[in-house]
Amino acid sequence: MPKTVKLMQGNEACTVGALAAGLEFYAGYPITPSTEIAELCAEELPKVGGSFIQMEDEIASAAAIIGASLTGKKAMTATSGPGFSLMQELLGYASLCEVPVVFVNVQRVGPSTGMPTSPAQGDVMQARWGTHGDHPVVVLSPGNVKECFELTVRAFNLSERYRVPAVVLMDEVIGHMREKVELPDASELVIENRPAPKSRVGYKPYEADVDGGVPPMAPFGEGYRWHVTGLFHDETGFPSNKPEVADRLMRRLAAKIDRHETEIRDYVTESLDDCEVAVVSFGSSAMSALSAVRKARAAGVKAGMLRLRTIWPFPHDEVLELSKRVKAIVVPEMNLGQVALEVERASRCSAKVVRVSKVNGELFRPEEIFTAIMEAAK
Amino acid sequence: MRTEFRLSGSGGQGLLLAGIVLAEAAILEGKNAVQTQSYGPEARGGASKAEVVVSEDDIDYPKAIDPDFLLALTAEAYRTYGKLMGKGLVIVDASVPESSEVSARTVRVPILSTAADELGKKVVANIVALGVLGRVSGAVDLPTLETAVKNRVPKGTEDLNLKALRRGWEIAAAAAS
Numbered sequence: 024m025p026k027t028v029k030l031m032q033g034n035e036a037c038t039v040g041a042l043a044a045g046l047e048f049y050a051g052y053p054i055t056p057s058t059e060i061a062e063l064c065a066e067e068l069p070k071v072g073g074s075f076i077q078m079e080d081e082i083a084s085a086a087a088i089i090g091a092s093l094t095g096k097k098a099m100t101a102t103s104g105p106g107f108s109l110m111q112e113l114l115g116y117a118s119l120c121e122v123p124v125v126f127v128n129v130q131r132v133g134p135s136t137g138m139p140t141s142p143a144q145g146d147v148m149q150a151r152w153g154t155h156g157d158h159p160v161v162v163l164s165p166g167n168v169k170e171c172f173e174l175t176v177r178a179f180n181l182s183e184r185y186r187v188p189a190v191v192l193m194d195e196v197i198g199h200m201r202e203k204v205e206l207p208d209a210s211e212l213v214i215e216n217r218p219a220p221k222s223r224v225g226y227k228p229y230e231a232d233v234d235g236g237v238p239p240m241a242p243f244g245e246g247y248r249w250h251v252t253g254l255f256h257d258e259t260g261f262p263s264n265k266p267e268v269a270d271r272l273m274r275r276l277a278a279k280i281d282r283h284e285t286e287i288r289d290y291v292t293e294s295l296d297d298c299e300v301a302v303v304s305f306g307s308s309a310m311s312a313l314s315a316v317r318k319a320r321a322a323g324v325k326a327g328m329l330r331l332r333t334i335w336p337f338p339h340d341e342v343l344e345l346s347k348r349v350k351a352i353v354v355p356e357m358n359l360g361q362v363a364l365e366v367e368r369a370s371r372c373s374a375k376v377v378r379v380s381k382v383n384g385e386l387f388r389p390e391e392i393f394t395a396i397m398e399a400a401k
Numbered sequence: 402m403r404t405e406f407r408l409s410g411s412g413g414q415g416l417l418l419a420g421i422v423l424a425e426a427a428i429l430e431g432k433n434a435v436q437t438q439s440y441g442p443e444a445r446g447g448a449s450k451a452e453v454v455v456s457e458d459d460i461d462y463p464k465a466i467d468p469d470f471l472l473a474l475t476a477e478a479y480r481t482y483g484k485l486m487g488k489g490l491v492i493v494d495a496s497v498p499e500s501s502e503v504s505a506r507t508v509r510v511p512i513l514s515t516a517a518d519e520l521g522k523k524v525v526a527n528i529v530a531l532g533v534l535g536r537v538s539g540a541v542d543l544p545t546l547e548t549a550v551k552n553r554v555p556k557g558t559e560d561l562n563l564k565a566l567r568r569g570w571e572i573a574a575a576a577a578s
Contacts, residue, residue, distance in 0.1 A: 030425045030434065055442070139442050200463055201421060201436040203428045307463075314462040389462050 034059035040175030047073040048098040050087035057129035060101035081106035085113035095242025101127035115154030121186035129198040141384030142195035147361040162335040168202040180215040196307035230258040235282030289332040298327030305331040315392035339369040346370030351399035355379040405465035410474030415527030420451030426549035525565035532569020
C-alpha cells in the first residue's frame with residue numbers, strides 16, 4: 024500500500040502515534056494549546072473500542088489514566104503548563120507505584136495561566152523535578168510533526184518497558200504546526216508492552232533485582248492479588264517504614280532509568296564533526312537554530328547542532344565530549360536557561376556556554392540565534 | 402525557492418482554513434509546505450494570523466521571515482503587518498482604508514464584498530481570498546486549489562466554495578491588470 028503523504032498537525036500526529044502505540048484510554052481536561060489531542064481522542068478512541076473521558080480537572084485526569092493503566096490498558100492524558108502543574112502529585116504516584124502512563128504537555132507561556140496561545144519551553148525542569156522526591160521519569164521532545172508521532176510511540180514503549188511515567192514535552196509551535204508528513208506503516212512499528220508475570224502463585228508486583236530490574240506487572244481484574252500505595256512499600260506492595268526496604272526501593276526505581284540511560288538517550292546531530300560553535304537545542308527552538316546553523320556555515324563559521332529528542336535522561340557524556348572540542352556551546356531555548364543549566368553542568372566548564380533566551384511568547388527568528396553563533400565564533 | 406505567505410485578519414474569518422488549503426494544494430503539487438498560526442485567546446474576533454511557507458526544498462524555519470505575500474482583511478491587520486512588509490506584495494481588501502504607514506507594494510481587491518454581496522455568503526471570503534492569493538502568487542495552479550478546497554470544506558458546501566475560489570481567481574486578474 025502506498026504511504027499517505029499529508030498535511031498533518033503536531034497534536035494530530037501525537038494522537039495518531041498514541042493510537043498506533045496501543046492507546047485505549049484517554050482522560051483529560053482540555054486546555055490550549057493541547058486541545059486538539061483531546062478532541063481527536065474523543066473521536067477516534069470509541070472507534071477502536073477504547074474510552075475517552077473528560078474529567079472535572081487535571082488532577083482527576085491523571086488519576087484516571089493511572090487507574091486505567093493498572094487494569095492493563097495503555098493510557099494517556101494531554102495538557103499544558105497549568106494542567107501539568109496540577110498533575111504533578113499523580114505523576115509522582117505513577118513513578119512510585121510503577122504505573123506506565125504517558126503525559127503530553129504542549130507548553131505555553133507560564134507561570135500560572137500565562138499566555139494561553141503562545142509558545143514557551145519553560146517546563147523543562149518541571150517535567151523532571153515537578154513532583155516531590157527523587158523519582159524516575161522519561162521526557163521526550165519532538166522537533167517536528169513527524170517526531171510528534173514517533174516520539175509519542177516511543178514514550179509509550181519506554182513507559183511500558185520501564186514501568187515509568189513518560190512525558191512528551193511539546194510546545195505550541197510544534198503542537199499547532201502543520202507539515203507535510205509521511206507516517207510509517209503500522210507494520211513497521213515496534214510496539215512494546217509491560218513485562219507480564221508468569222504465575223499468579225507467589226506473585227510480587229515489586230520484586231526485581233536492584234540493578235535496574237523492572238518487576239512484571241499484572242493487570243487488575245485477572246486474579247492477581249496486589250496492593251498499590253503511594254507509601255513506600257515492600258515487594259508485595261504493602262507499606263513499610265523499614266529503612267532497608269525504603270533504601271532498596273528508592274535505589275531500584277532510580278536504577279531503572281540510570282542503568283539504561285544509553286539506550287534511552289536520543290538526539291540528532293547536524294554538522295557536529297568539525298564544528299567550532301555547537302548549538303544545543305530542542306523542540307521548536309531547534310527549527311530556528313537549524314536555520315541559523317546553516318546560515319552560519321554559509322557565512323564561513325563551522326557551526327553544528329545537537330538536537331535533543333530526549334531531554335531526560337540528558338546526554339551528559341555527549342555534551343561533555345562536545346564541550347572539549349568546541350569554542351562555545353550556544354543554547355537557544357524559550358525559557359531563561361533551563362537546558363543551558365544542564366549543559367553547563369555536563370560540560371564542566373570545558374567550553375563557554377552561551378544562553379540565548381526568548382520569553383516573549385514568540386518563536387526565535389533565525390537571525391537571533393545566528394547573531395549569537397557569530398558572536399561566539401569570534 | 403522559499404515562498405512565504407501571511408494571511409491576516411480577525412478570528413472567525415477562516416484564514417487558518419485558507420492557509421491549510423493553500424499548504425495542502427502545494428503538497429498535492431509535490432512541494433513541501435508548513436503552516437503555522439498565531440491567534441489571541443478569543444474564539445472569535447481578536448487578531449488572527451496564519452502563515453504558510455512553500456518550498457521545493459526542505460523547510461527548516463516554519464514561520465514567515467519576510468513574507469512574499471501578505472493578505473490583510475481588516476484595517477488592524479493591514480496596519481500591523483503591512484508596515485512590516487519588505488520585498489513582498491500586500492493584498493488588502495478594498496474596504497480597508499489606506500494607511501500612510503504601509504509603504505510596500507499593494508493591490509486592493511474587493512474580497513469581502515465579492516463574498517457578501519455577489520456570492521451572498523460572507524463566510525466564503527476566506528476562499529475568495531485563497532483564489533486571489535493563488536493567482537497573484539503563482540504558487541499553485543487553479544485545478545490543484547480546487548481539489549484542495551473540495552478535500553477540506555464541509556460536505557454540501559463544495560459548489561459554493563468552488564464558485565468562491567474561481568471568483569477570487571478572476572478578481573485577482575482584474576486587480577493585477
